Amino acid sequence: MGLHRLFAVNLKKMSVPLSIPPIRWPLEAIWQAVEPNLAGFTCEVLPTVDSTNSELMRRFKTGQLEPTLLVAEQQTAGRGRLGRQWHGQRVDSLMFSLGMPLAPGDWSGLSLAIGVSLAETLDATNTPNQRIALKWPNDLWLVDDKTERKLGGILVETATFEGHRHVVVGVGINVRAFDIAGLADLGHSVTVNGTPAGIAPGYLQDLQSGADVASTLLRVVLPLVQCLQAFEQSGFAPFQARFAKRDVLAGRSIQLSDGSHGQAGGVTLAGALLMHTPAGMKETTSSEVSVRPCSD
Ligand code: BTN
Numbered sequence: 001m002g003l004h005r006l007f008a009v010n011l012k013k014m015s016v017p018l019s020i021p022p023i024r025w026p027l028e029a030i031w032q033a034v035e036p037n038l039a040g041f042t043c044e045v046l047p048t049v050d051s052t053n054s055e056l057m058r059r060f061k062t063g064q065l066e067p068t069l070l071v072a073e074q075q076t077a078g079r080g081r082l083g084r085q086w087h088g089q090r091v092d093s094l095m096f097s098l099g100m101p102l103a104p105g106d107w108s109g110l111s112l113a114i115g116v117s118l119a120e121t122l123d124a125t126n127t128p129n130q131r132i133a134l135k136w137p138n139d140l141w142l143v144d145d146k147t148e149r150k151l152g153g154i155l156v157e158t159a160t161f162e163g164h165r166h167v168v169v170g171v172g173i174n175v176r177a178f179d180i181a182g183l184a185d186l187g188h189s190v191t192v193n194g195t196p197a198g199i200a201p202g203y204l205q206d207l208q209s210g211a212d213v214a215s216t217l218l219r220v221v222l223p224l225v226q227c228l229q230a231f232e233q234s235g236f237a238p239f240q241a242r243f244a245k246r247d248v249l250a251g252r253s254i255q256l257s258d259g260s261h262g263q264a265g266g267v268t269l270a271g272a273l274l275m276h277t278p279a280g281m282k283e284t285t286s287s288e289v290s291v292r293p294c295s296d
Contacts, residue, residue, distance in 0.1 A: 020090070020091070023045075023073065023090075023091060023213060023214055024214055025045050025071060025214050025217065026214055026215070026217065026218045027043045027044075027045065029218055030043055030069065030217065030218060030221050030222070031043055033221070033222045034069075034221060034222055034225055037222070037225055037226065037229070038067045038100065038225055040066040040067060041066070041067045041068075041069070042066055042067070042068050042069070043068070043069040043070075043071070044068070044069070044070050044071070045071045045072075045073065046070065046071070046072050046073070047072075047073050047074065048072065048073065048074040048075070048076060049070075049072045049074075049075060049076070050075065050076050050077040051072075051075050051077050051078050051079050051086075051170075052070045052071070052072045052075065052095060052096055052097035052170060053079060053097045053155055053157055053168050053170040054077070054079065055070060055097075056068060056070055056097050056099035056168045057099075057157060057159060057168055059099070060099060060159055060161055060166050060168070061159065061161060063161060063162075065101065065161065065164055065166065067098075067099065067100035067101070068098070068099045068100075069096060069097075069098050069221060070096060070097050070098075070099070071094075071095070071096040071217065072088075072095045072096070073090045073091075073095075074088070074089075074090050075088055075095055078095060078172065079155060079170070080153055080155060080172075081137075081138055081153065081155055081290075082288065082290055086153065086155075086172050087178075088172055089178045091176075091212075091213060092174070092175060092176050092177065092178050092213075093172060093173065093174055093175060093178070093213070094171070094172070094173040094175055094213040094216050094217055095170075095171075095172050096170070096171055096217060096221075097168050097169060097170040097171070098168070098169045098171075098221070098224060098225070098228075099166060099167070099168045099169075100166070100167060100225070100228065101164060101165065101166055101167075102158075102165060102166065102167040102228055102231075102232055103165045103232065104231055104232045104233075104235060105235065106235050106236075106270065107158065108235070108236060108270040108271050108272070108285065109231075109235065109236025109239065109240075109267070109270055109271020110156055110167070110231055110236070110271075111137050111138040111154050111156045111271075112134070112136065112137055112138075112236060112239060112243050112267065112271045113227055113230075113231045113236055113239040113243075113271075114138075114154050114156065114169055114171075114224065114227060114228075115134045115137075115138060115139070115140060115154060115243070115246075116134065116227070116239045116242045116243050116246070117220075117223050117224050117226075117227035118132075118140060118152065118154070118171065118173075118220055118223075118224070119132040119133070119134055119140055119246050120223075120242065121219055121220050121223045121224075122140075122173075122204065122207075122216070122219065122220065123207070129144050129145055130142065130143070130144040130206070130207055131143055131144075131246070132151060132207070132246065133148070133246045133247070133248035134243060134246040134247060134248060135150075135248045135249060135291075136247070136249060136264075136267060136273045136291060137271070137273070138153055138154040138155070138156070139152070139153055139154075140152040140153070140154075140173070141202065141248050142202030142203075142204075142206060142207060143248060147200070147202075148202075148248060149200045149201055149202030150174075150200075150201055150202060151173060151174055151201075151202045151203070151204065152171065152172055152173035152174060153171075153172050154169065154170065154171055155169075155170035155171075155172075156168070156169055156170075157170070167228065169224065169228070171220070171224075173204060173216060174201050174202065174203045174204065175203060175204045175205060175211055175212060175213050175216055176203050176204070176205040176211070176212075177203055177205075178201070204216060235270075236269065236270060236271045237269045240267065240268075240269055240271075243267060243271075244266055244267070247264075247266060247267070248293070249264035249273075249291065249293055250264055250265070250266050251263065251264060251265075252264050252293045252294070253293065253294040254275060254291050254292065254293050254294060255291070255292055255294055256275070256284060256289050256290070256291050257289050257290040257291070258289055260275070260277065260282060261275075261277070261294065262275040262276050262277035262278075262282065263275065263276040264291075264293075265281065268283060270285070271285075272284060272285040273285075273291065
């Protein structure tokens with residue numbers, strides 16, 4: 001049933017300019033891998049939507065509760081954390097949201113756990129001197145000896161409908177270098193993806209030259225579902241050490257957007273950011289705070 005719906009949507013709404021080859025989304029393979037783990041799972045691709053997160057939240061609020069993977073080839077109002085915009089280009093950027101019922105005892109650390117899942121899945125090739133790191137609370141960074149660049153971001157939103165708890169996990173990954181002119185054509189400014197000052201975007205193709213949006217989607221969805229299910233059972237604690245291995249801030253001087261600064265000291269069992277300050281250890285859980293490393 002999930003697949004029928006998916007193909008119907010594709011045929012009805014696809015209107016891609018003839019010069020641009022269609023993306024061969026591996027929806028059937030994804031559905032076959034995920035559905036046995038997630039009953040009622042459906043997946044869809046939309047050629048354009050304002051935001052895959054917004055669309056799944058709207059659907060959920062009208063009672064569409066089934067687990068859904070929604071992929072967009074283009075977003076007109078992609079959203080990032082803290083009200084930032086998220087820009088993505090067709091073919092160059094992977095943009096999707098996964099909505100599903102979820103009822104963990106404690107939601108703390110969910111975006112960190114998702115980051116661990118994505119980084120471990122995408123970093124499997126062990127490229128020397130280059131790796132995917134995590135920046136608290138929701139960024140994937142591509143790091144090498146000289147540079148650190150933002151590879152992707154995660155936007156987690158939750159809602160309750162008639163007693164059902166639901167999560168929408170939005171993921172944006174820069175797969176290959178953007179056509180900046182294309183963004184301008186869409187009316188976007190050319191600041192890419194709200195990266196902190198001085199942090200240029202990084203691309204998955206820098207790590208794996210053959211990466212494309214379709215194969216990347218196929219790699220990440222099942223591990224992501226399994227991550228959410230593991231988190232529902234056991235919370236963030238089992239992810240803490242895995243996050244620590246990729247924590248790009250640990251031990252560095254950092255500054256929070258609330259003006260405080262200190263030395264990053266890892267994350268707690270609940271995913272809170274620890275910072276050594278002259279006044280003692282400060283714990284930050286606020287989703288309203290952003291953090292950036294100071295130049296070391
Ligand atoms: C961030 O870096 O602040 C999070 C970025 C999340 C972007 C993705 S793209 C797919 C999904 N739909 C959205 O509107 N946002 C997320």
